[in-house]
Amino acid sequence: MTELNWPPGTRPQRPAKVPLSRPEIVRTALTIVRAEGIDAVSMRRVAAEFDTGPSSLYAHVRNKDELLALMFDEVCGEVEVPELDASRWKEQVKDLARAGHAAMLRYNDLARAALATIPTGPNALRISNAMFGMMLAGGIPPRISAWAMDRIFLYLTADAYEYSIWGPNSRPQSIEALGANVLAYFKQLPADVYPHVVKHADALVGGSNDERFNLGLELLVDGLDKYATPPP
Amino acid sequence: MTELNWPPGTRPQRPAKVPLSRPEIVRTALTIVRAEGIDAVSMRRVAAEFDTGPSSLYAHVRNKDELLALMFDEVCGEVEVPELDASRWKEQVKDLARAGHAAMLRYNDLARAALATIPTGPNALRISNAMFGMMLAGGIPPRISAWAMDRIFLYLTADAYEYSIWGPNSRPQSIEALGANVLAYFKQLPADVYPHVVKHADALVGGSNDERFNLGLELLVDGLDKYATPPP
DNA sequence: GGCGAATGACGAACACTGTTCGCTGAACGA
DNA sequence: TCGTTCAGCGAACAGTGTTCGTCATTCGCC
Incomplete structure (x- = not known):
C-alpha cells in the first residue's frame, strides 16, 4: 500500500519521523547488541533502525567509541x-x-x-x-x-x-x-x-x-x- | 635503477620472490603488531610486506582468526x-x-x-x-x-x-x-x-x-x- | 624424457566498515 | 520578514575480510 500523496503538491520531501536523540540512539543500539551482538552494532545498522543513513547519527554522538561508552554506562545504570x-x-x-x-x-x-x-x-x-x-x-x-x-x-x-x-x-x-x-x-x-x-x-x-x-x-x-x- | 631485462625474451612474468610460508607470515605479522599494533595487522598489510595481495595468504592460513591464533601461540613459545x-x-x-x-x-x-x-x-x-x-x-x-x-x-x-x-x-x-x-x-x-x-x-x-x-x-x-x- | 594433475600466487571483485563533506529544509531570534 | 543555525541525510572515501577464477610453476608417474 503506497501513500496517496494527497492533496497534490503537499507531499513533504521528508516524511515526518520520530526525531533522533541521544537516549533513543543508545536505547536502539542496546536492543541490537542484545539481539545480535556487538559486531552487529554499526553506525549503518543503528541508523537503519531510524530509516536513515549513518551520517545522521553524528549530530548526536561524536563517534562510535562514544556511542559504545554511552551504551556501557547505560547498562551500569541497571545495577542496583x-x-x-x-x-x-x-x-x-x-x-x-x-x-x-x-x-x-x-x-x-x-x-x-x-x-x-x-x-x-x-x-x-x-x-x-x-x-x-x-x-x-x-x-x-x-x-x-x-x-x-x-x-x-x-x-x-x-x-x-x-x-x-x-x-x-x-x-x-x-x-x-x-x-x-x-x-x-x-x-x-x-x-x-x-x-x-x-x-x-x-x-x-x-x-x-x-x-x-x-x-x-x-x-x-x-x-x-x-x-x-x-x-x- | 631499473632491471635490464637481459637477455631479451627471458624476463619472467613474475619476478623471483621469497616464497610465502606459514612461519614467515606469522613472523611478519608479529613484527607489524610490535611496531604498529594489532589494528594494523590486516591481511592486506601483511601481504604487502611480501609485495603481493591478500589472497596469497589464504593458501597458508585458513583465515585471519587462525593467523591471530598462530601469532599468539608463537609468542607463548617465548615464555621459559x-x-x-x-x-x-x-x-x-x-x-x-x-x-x-x-x-x-x-x-x-x-x-x-x-x-x-x-x-x-x-x-x-x-x-x-x-x-x-x-x-x-x-x-x-x-x-x-x-x-x-x-x-x-x-x-x-x-x-x-x-x-x-x-x-x-x-x-x-x-x-x-x-x-x-x-x-x-x-x-x-x-x-x-x-x-x-x-x-x-x-x-x-x-x-x-x-x-x-x-x-x-x-x-x-x-x-x-x-x-x-x-x-x- | 615428457605429460597430466596439483598447487601456490594473485588480480579483481563483493559486501561490508567508520567517517566526512556538502546540500536541503525547517525552526527560531531579531 | 529576513538570516542564521542546525539536524537530517545522500554520496563518497579509504579501509576491511574473504572468495572466485585464472595463471604459471612444479611434482609424481608412466
Whole structure:
C-alpha cells in the first residue's frame, strides 16, 4: 500500500519521523547488541533502525567509541547498589560484582566494548563509589581498596567477555559440543609432553561459568583480609 | 635503477620472490603488531610486506582468526618454563604468570587477540601444563587447579590488553597527562554523590601497572592456600 | 624424457566498515 | 520578514575480510 500523496503538491520531501536523540540512539543500539551482538552494532545498522543513513547519527554522538561508552554506562545504570552494611562488606562486594557481571551478560558481548573503555560515566562511578565504600568500611586502606576494585572490575569484564564468546549466542548444544571437542583434543595429546593436561582433561573443561567466575571472585575478595586494619 | 631485462625474451612474468610460508607470515605479522599494533595487522598489510595481495595468504592460513591464533601461540613459545620446585610452587606460579604477562606486553596489544582465543596451541599448552603441575605439587586439587589456572590466564591477558590501550603506544607523557586529566575529573566530581571517589582520587589513579598487576596476581595465587590438602 | 594433475600466487571483485563533506529544509531570534 | 543555525541525510572515501577464477610453476608417474 503506497501513500496517496494527497492533496497534490503537499507531499513533504521528508516524511515526518520520530526525531533522533541521544537516549533513543543508545536505547536502539542496546536492543541490537542484545539481539545480535556487538559486531552487529554499526553506525549503518543503528541508523537503519531510524530509516536513515549513518551520517545522521553524528549530530548526536561524536563517534562510535562514544556511542559504545554511552551504551556501557547505560547498562551500569541497571545495577542496583545496596545500602552499606559494614559487617557484611565482603559479601556485599561479591554481590555487587556479581550484579555487574550479570548486567554485562544480559547484553550479550557488550563487555568487549567495556574492556576498551575507562569507566568514567555517572552510573559506572556510582558502582565504583559504592564498592570503594564497602572496602573502606572493611578496614582496607584506600590505596589497596582502589587497586583491588580496579582488579575486580577488570576480572568481571574480562570474564563476561570471554563467556559471551562461547556463551548463549551459539546454541547451548554447540557449547557442549565445543567442550566435548576440546576434551577429546586434550585426551588425545601426547601424555609424555603434557601429562597433567591429559590426565585431568575433564577438570580443565568442566565446571559452569558461574562456578569458575565465583572462584576467581572469591580469591580476589577474600584475600583482602590480610590488608585489613583492626576495626576502630 | 631499473632491471635490464637481459637477455631479451627471458624476463619472467613474475619476478623471483621469497616464497610465502606459514612461519614467515606469522613472523611478519608479529613484527607489524610490535611496531604498529594489532589494528594494523590486516591481511592486506601483511601481504604487502611480501609485495603481493591478500589472497596469497589464504593458501597458508585458513583465515585471519587462525593467523591471530598462530601469532599468539608463537609468542607463548617465548615464555621459559622452569623446572618444578614444589617447595616454591606459589612463587613459581607467579613468576610464570609474570613471564606470560611480559611476553604479551612485548607484542603491543596482541593480548586483545588472545582474549578471543581458547589457547590450544602447543606452546600455550606447554605453559598450561607447567602451571598445572606447580599447583598440583602444591597440594591443590585438580579441579581447583584447573579453574584457578584458567582465572589466572584470563586475568593476565585482560591486564595486558588494558595496559596496551594506555600503554607505551601513546607517548609516556600522554599517559601521565591522561592520568592527570582523570585525576582532575575525579576531584571535580560532586563530593556528596561520589564521596569516596573524590576523597581518594589519587589512590584511584595512582600506582604503576606492575604494582596493580602484582596485587591481583598475589590475591589469586595466595588465596589458593586454603584449598591445599596437607602434603603427603 | 615428457605429460597430466596439483598447487601456490594473485588480480579483481563483493559486501561490508567508520567517517566526512556538502546540500536541503525547517525552526527560531531579531 | 529576513538570516542564521542546525539536524537530517545522500554520496563518497579509504579501509576491511574473504572468495572466485585464472595463471604459471612444479611434482609424481608412466
